[in-house]
Amino acid sequence: MSCNFHFLLILVFLISLHELPTISTTSSSIDLIQKTCKNTKYYDLCVSSLKSDSTSLKADTKGLATIMVKIGMVNATATNNFLSSHELVLNTTNNYTNNDLVLMKKLIKDCADKYALATNALQDSLQDLNNEVYDYAYMHVMAAADYPNVCHNGFKRNPRLDYPTQLAIREDGFKHICDVVLGILDALGW
Template sequence: MGYYSWFLPLFVLQISFLYPIISFADANPNLIQETCKKTKYYDLCVSLLESDSSGPKSDTKELALIMIRYGIAKATDTNSYLSNQIQGVANDTLMKTAMRECADKYASANDALQNSVQVLSVNMYDYAYLHVMAAGDYPNGCRTAFNRGPGMGYPSELAVREDGLKRICDVVLGIIDSLDW
């Protein structure tokens, strides 16, 4: 009985001293910067991840998930923007058709990003990568839809939105590349 009477308090004391070391061993205050250096758009990556309240406390996979959420928001916002613009196009059926097709492409980009969250959550990095690549490519179909119509140019607002989504997807791809798979 004597052995156990001093062993348990000593064990608890050791664990209490080690707990702060263990709990903060994985925390890396520079993880965002280190991760973003591996991406195509460092400034965008750092800006978005540092602005998210969970960013500084996240591991690399969680940083990818945060960026995917930004991509989902961008795709959803662009889809909503296009849906509202369709209302304002009165009699131009070519323009309405192009806008509907474009809205569908952004809805598909949103779906692809949602799928990437699911597969990334279960460490299927290759499938997550493919879904993010697809999400970044869907806006090309939007541009094509506008270029099909005679005299229809690609609206500059859509070009900006397309570029934003593609950049976010490129950042996510860089982060996924840095995961161990």
């Protein structure tokens, strides 16, 4: 029985030695995430987004920027898909004329195109990050964040049509993600 007890103690000791670097790495990784996110406009969004990606625990600041860019790409692509489905037109509760509905469909298609362009701009920023050309990465993220403005302005030019609430929520979310990326890029000190 004493032999089993010693074996168990040694096993626990070896496991604890193996786990210490992981605990230390995780703790320092969380610290890097929190420190990096303090440089952004949306700290909570930054921290929760990065913590939701397991690769962030082993990432440096550049890696954290890459993760957030990818989250932005997923968001823009999802918005593009949402708009491409014409779900907004089907769910409209306003009493629009047929001409208004035709215009609404056109605006929604234009918005879908803008979100596709935003995805492309973020893809370009990923290449810039990989090449450590941070000023260009910053420029591409700023361009991506601006594409929803073009969409919103299309509705402003047509005051008969309400800017869909669901689209406004998605626009804000996407812009916040881009703002987080810009804050992380600032932390890179380019």
